[in-house]
Amino acid sequence: MRLPDLEAWAIFAAVADHQSFSGAADAIGLSKATVSKAVSRLEQQLGQSLFHRTSRRLALTEAGKPLADHARRMVGEARAAEEAARDAASAPQGTVRVAAPMSFGVANVAPLVAEFLTRHPAVDIDLHLSDARVDIVAEGFDIALRIGELADSSLRGRRLCGIATHIVAAPAYLAAAGQPGHAAELSHHRMLRYANILGPWRFRGPDGQEVAVRPDGPLNANSGDALVPALVAGLGIAALPGFIVGPHLQSGALVAILPDWTPPPVSLHLLTPPSPLRPARVEALIAFFAERLRDPCAEALKTHAGQPAFAHG
Known part of the structure; x- marks a missing residue:
């Protein structure tokens, strides 16, 4: 049985990431000729080209794109296995790369990161x-x-937990435009939209009735926080999570409306690459997030200023 050419696969992953033979060679400490030969060797073994090569540009072929993902996973699992062996005899150490939503990350993740780093100085x-x-x-x-x-x-x-969603507006807006008593009435109001939520707003009423409303209004933003000043200024209605609008509900600058109409469930999830092999530092941070991120979610589910939150999941 012929063993896979793991070195060539690792070099191929580096070239795909850097989109350059010379860039990959510099990153992994090999000569450009060695990198080029490894990729050519892999192409011969697979019987297909992995890159389109021109004098100015290097790009993955259609066949090369999914294979690059496989190569990255191979490299990631190999690194995880090596690190797991080292970590078994030592405290968590090294770098963990974390991605999180902007508003939730600033309010809830950043403080936890500081606490985790204090506990794990390496x-x-x-x-x-x-x-x-x-x-x-x-x-x-x-x-x-x-x-x-x-x-x-x-x-x-x-x-990890459910996230509360509130349908909110400023008292001044409701005084001028009227307060909707049914979700379908939102179509007659100015609605401020969070751009990352595609399609119509959907609601389920107390009798199980489902309503879809296509939002139309003066502001569309890819940040929920960016909608808050327009909301407070009385420019419309928005559907936003409790961790964004909670303080404004508590202060009375905004009020929650349509308490009997619930949007679809929204949850916070923690995702990791497919490999079950993870370094001790990653396992430690996963466990820490899983324990501590239930608290801000629970807080988001609480009633703000007497207004019910839409608790999901």
Whole structure:
């Protein structure tokens, strides 16, 4: 039985990541000729080209794209196995790359990162905050926290808790435009939209009735926090999580409406690459997040200023 050419696969992954033979050679400490020969050797073994090569550009072929993901997983699992062996005899150490949503990350993840680093001084955390969905495997993240529905994938995921969603507006807006008593009436109101939520707003009423409303209003933003000033200024109605609008509900700057109409369930999930092999530092941070991130979620489910939260999941 011929063993797989693991060195060639690892070199191929480096070239795919750097989109350059010379860049990959510099990163892994090999000569450009050695890198080029390894990729050519792999192409011959597979019987197909992995890259389109021109004098100015190097790009993965259609066949090479899925194989690059396989190569990255091979390299990741090999590194995890080596690190697991080392970690078995030592305290967690090294870097953990974490991706999290911007608003939730600033409010809830960043304080926990500081606490975790205090407990584990040999660990470094590379925290990436963005509401854009990252490719965990391709971008080299160890952990991703994600709010919302999960697409089918090979990633390993666990649900941490439900997230409360509130339909909110300023008292001044409701005084001027009237307070809707039925979800369908939202179509006659100005609605401020969170761009990462696609399609219509959907609600289920107390009698099981389902209503879909397509939001239309003066502001569309890819950050929930960016909608709050417009809400407080009385410019419309928005559907936002409790960790964003909670303080404004408590202060009375915003009020929750339509308490009998619930949006679809929303949850916080923790995702990791598909390999079950993880370094001790990653396992430690996963366990820490799983324990501690239930608290802010529980807080988000509480009633704010007498207004009921829409608790999901």
